[in-house]
Amino acid sequence: MQPRRPEGFDGLGYRGSSYGAGRGDDYQHGFPARSFSSSGDLSQHWVTTPPDIPGSRNLHWGEKTPVYGGDNNPPPAGVGEESSSGGTGEQLNRFAGFGIGLASLFTENVLAHPCIVLRRQCQINYHARNYHLSPFSIVRLMYSFTKTQGPRALWKGMGSTFIVQGITLGTEGIISEFTPLPRDLTHKWSPKHIGGHLLLKGLVYVIQTPFYSASLIETVQSEIIHDNPGILDCLKEGIGRIIGLGVPHSKRLLPLLAITFPTVLHGILHYIISSVVQKCVLFIIKRKKPTQSSIDGVNTIQNTLDDYFPELIANFAASLCADVILYPLETVMHRLHIQGTRTIIDNTDLGHEVLPINTQYEGMRDCINTINRQEGVLGFYKGFGAVVVQYTLHVAVLQITKLIYTCLSQKTT
Structure with missing residues (x-):
């Protein structure tokens, strides 16, 4: 089959007989230059778009593209101003x-x-008499x-x-790529879709467990007796926990399967609670303040604040509710992770000296019963004042950021 290509074709820049005549009759392969000026030639050969196309869509042969700035074709009003203001608005939007x-x-x-750091140290310190339920107590401990x-x-x-x-994040992306388990939930969800999504989250938490345990030890270990950890020590100790090698542990160290269940349970419940709260908060915010369409004269930065801050408020409320509700379960999970790892933490009662962690829990149920019997119900909430301080700082930063951008929006109006 012969290609449907005109003789003397030179790509989209074909210019008829003058282009061939400029180079001679024998151009490249010896084909004479052809002029497609007649209707017969146009019906027999494939013709490209006319060369004079900038700024026009329906030009015919012999017509020229109108040039802006001439006597008969003045430029449209506001073209330059619109593009300039649009570019500036887009830059402000990205910056905000x-x-x-x-x-x-x-x-x-x-x-x-x-x-x-303080929250986890208080949670695993079963010796502590001061539970640090107040944010003021946590601030003094920080000092x-x-x-x-x-x-x-x-x-x-x-x-x-x-x-x-x-x-x-990497494990979640790899599993969702090579399995039919959905990474995100769409509006058209089904029980099967939700089940697959939660199964994906559970598998991620299973793989995360040994590395989370190594990270927890680095977070609570006292700086007085702890050498500076390397960047990859978390990975090395996590892999060593899986294969049973690495840093020596005591005989009270719980099997990896014993700490996997509370870790997965805490992770899935935290995800479910935070997702539900986030959707509810966004629904309430949008219902009270319907989305306004962007019109001329509305400041770009203020529009960006209206778009971003509902999401940030929803995320803040979701994390806060999940952390408060699951705080007792998190205390139990951290104590099971630390047991038998020969970890030495700071004394949270005095603010100096160190304490060894020598618990002997047999599992999750025994840990819950022991805390309730020896430390009372408030023992599950040791270090809760750190949560109050954490989210107070979060609110302060969000309000300061909003105040700064509000001032910028008023200056740009």
Whole structure:
């Protein structure tokens, strides 16, 4: 089959006989230049788009593209102004969105880390007489640790927490890619779809368990007797926990399967509660304040605030509710993870000195009964004041960010 290509064709830049005449009659393969000016030639050969196409859609042969700025074709009013204002508005929108997201990310992963450290140390300290249920008590404890060990003691283990988050996201993406388990829930969900999605989350938490345990040890281990951990120590100790090698542990160390169930249970319940609360909060916000269509004269930064902050408020409320409801289960889970790991933590009663962790729980049920019998119901809420401090800081950062962008929007109007 011969290709349907005109003789002397030179791509989309074909210019008729003048193009061939400019180069000579024998162009490349010896084909003479052809002029498709007659109707007969046009019906027999494949013809490309006319060369004069910029700015036009329905030009015919012999017509030229109208040039803006001429006497008969003045440029449309406001073309330059519209493109300029649109570009500036888009840049402000991106800047506002990036700043709001960065502030929320910084608060959740960096600013809140000292609260997470103290919260976990209080949870696993079964010796403690001071439960630190008040945020003021947590603030005094922060000051004591900073005074005796330096500010670095409050940010220990932060690198391992990022590694665990990376393992979680990577594992979820790989499993969803090679299995039919859905990674996200759509509006047209079904019980089978939800079951597959929760199964995916459960598998991710199963794989995450040994690395979470290694990260937890780095977070609560006292800086007084703890050497500086390497960046990949979390991965090395997690793999060693799986194959039974690595750092020596005591005989009270629970099997990996014994701590996998509470970890998976806590992770799935946290995801379900936070997802439900997030949807409810977004529904209430949108119902009270319907979305306004963007019109001329409305400030771009203010529109961005109206778009982003409902999501941030919903995420904040979802995380807060899930952490408060599941706090007792988290206390039990952390004690099971630490048992038998020969971990030495800071004394949360005095703010200095260290304490060894020598629990002897047989499992999740025994841990719950022992805490309830020896420490009472409030023993499940040790270190709860750190949660109050954490989310108070989160609210403060969000309000400061909103105030800054509100001032910027008023200046740009």
